[in-house]
Amino acid sequence: MPTPLTPEAIRSAPKVLLHDHLDGGLRPQTVIDLAEESGYQGLPTTDADQLGTWFRDAADSGSLVRYLEGFAHTCGVMQQRQAMVRVAAEAAEDLAADGVVYAEVRYAPELFQEGGLSLDEIVDAVQEGFRLGERRAAEAGRTIRVGTLLCAMRQNERSLEIAELAVRHRDSGVVGYDIAGPEAGFPPTKGLDAFEYLRQQNAHFTIHAGEAFGLPSIWEAIQHCGAERLGHGVRIMDDIKIDENGTAHLGRLASYVRDRRIPLEMCPTSNLQTGAATSIAEHPIGLLAKLRFRVTLNTDNRLMSHCSMSSEFAALIDAFGYGWADLQWFTVNAMKSAFIDFDDRLSLINDVIKPAYAELLA
Numbered sequence: 001m002p003t004p005l006t007p008e009a010i011r012s013a014p015k016v017l018l019h020d021h022l023d024g025g026l027r028p029q030t031v032i033d034l035a036e037e038s039g040y041q042g043l044p045t046t047d048a049d050q051l052g053t054w055f056r057d058a059a060d061s062g063s064l065v066r067y068l069e070g071f072a073h074t075c076g077v078m079q080q081r082q083a084m085v086r087v088a089a090e091a092a093e094d095l096a097a098d099g100v101v102y103a104e105v106r107y108a109p110e111l112f113q114e115g116g117l118s119l120d121e122i123v124d125a126v127q128e129g130f131r132l133g134e135r136r137a138a139e140a141g142r143t144i145r146v147g148t149l150l151c152a153m154r155q156n157e158r159s160l161e162i163a164e165l166a167v168r169h170r171d172s173g174v175v176g177y178d179i180a181g182p183e184a185g186f187p188p189t190k191g192l193d194a195f196e197y198l199r200q201q202n203a204h205f206t207i208h209a210g211e212a213f214g215l216p217s218i219w220e221a222i223q224h225c226g227a228e229r230l231g232h233g234v235r236i237m238d239d240i241k242i243d244e245n246g247t248a249h250l251g252r253l254a255s256y257v258r259d260r261r262i263p264l265e266m267c268p269t270s271n272l273q274t275g276a277a278t279s280i281a282e283h284p285i286g287l288l289a290k291l292r293f294r295v296t297l298n299t300d301n302r303l304m305s306h307c308s309m310s311s312e313f314a315a316l317i318d319a320f321g322y323g324w325a326d327l328q329w330f331t332v333n334a335m336k337s338a339f340i341d342f343d344d345r346l347s348l349i350n351d352v353i354k355p356a357y358a359e360l361l362a
């Protein structure tokens with residue numbers, strides 16, 4: 001008999017997370033502590049429960065631009081080295097406690113320079129925090145490995161500088177690069193030199209695309225910039241037509257994405273909040289998974305979206321009737337799509353993920 005899909009069993013099953021923002025995943029109490037330590041005045045409340053609710057409600061805005069407003073507070077309290085170490089350590093611990101065995105956590109170093117830190121100091125602090133969190137998780141009996149992605153913000157013109165930063169730190173756990181921030185009006189080709197540099201360096205990158213803007217953004221990200229994965233990518237649906245018999249017809253771009261096995265880093269709850277989808281049941285993830293796109297499941301921002309990998313899986317189980325085999329499929333998809341070495345991905349799949357799901361399915 002398979003293990004029942006209880007919240008506890010879902011939490012203990014190994015999970016892989018490729019799209020999680022460091023500055024979107026702070027514990028509410030940590031935001032409050034760090035505000036007090038740094039003298040940050042802007043918080044709407046200093047009650048942890050109320051603050052958690054405030055972040056979620058503010059993000060429930062129906063637009064990406066408004067969704068992003070809450071980050072002023074999280075970034076506002078993370079301008080000192082110790083704050084960055086703490087936030088990174090807690091992120092690793094929280095993910096491990098949720099059963100995540102491998103995570104790629106991203107942030108934009110350029111947003112943390114108000115206290116005078118250099119970009120390299122910021123990266124060093126976050127790496128120190130992740131290592132600390134991994135050690136604490138191990139002491140608590142949970143094994144997690146955290147890789148880092150550095151984001152450049154689309155609206156600032158520092159993408160090449162951040163790409164160089166990512167390459168400089170590639171041997172200490174920075175596994176890739178991304179661009180984030182408002183999508184409409186900031187096409188990925190604006191930072192083409194950064195992507196060309198990364199390709200020349202054999203470095204990995206993903207691009208937030210097809211979230212608040214449609215197919216042209218996805219097309220540019222893949223065909224002009226060379227993105228290996230797509231952050232969100234939900235709007236690939238615009239290139240899929242369902243006929244009256246329910247048969248799906250893929251346009252050329254959707255076919256390309258599926259044929260090339262380009263991973264989609266899908267974040268259903270975040271998409272409901274930004275208006276990119278209307279409900280979990282109607283979220284394109286159901287159809288895209290059925291059509292065997294390389295779909296992965298992700299949190300995006302655990303604080304703003306009030307979610308975890310476990311809660312996102314539970315929501316899909318509710319909406320689509322998924323079982324352990326489906327959870328394993330998403331997990332293996334994500335592990336295959338990670339930016340770490342092939343050997344390491346394979347050993348996580350064969351030694352950690354598959355044996356655990358075999359037991360859950362038995």
Ligand SMILES: O=c1[nH]cnc2c1ncn2[C@H]1C[C@H](O)[C@@H](CO)O1
Nearest residue numbers: 021023071106107108151180181208
């Ligand atoms: O879903 C998102 N789309 C685009 N940008 C985002 C999203 N979630 C967070 N960000 C931004 C806000 C953060 O400050 C930045 C780096 O983590 O990335």
Ligand SMILES: [Zn+2]
Nearest residue numbers: 021208231300
């Ligand atoms: Zn994101």
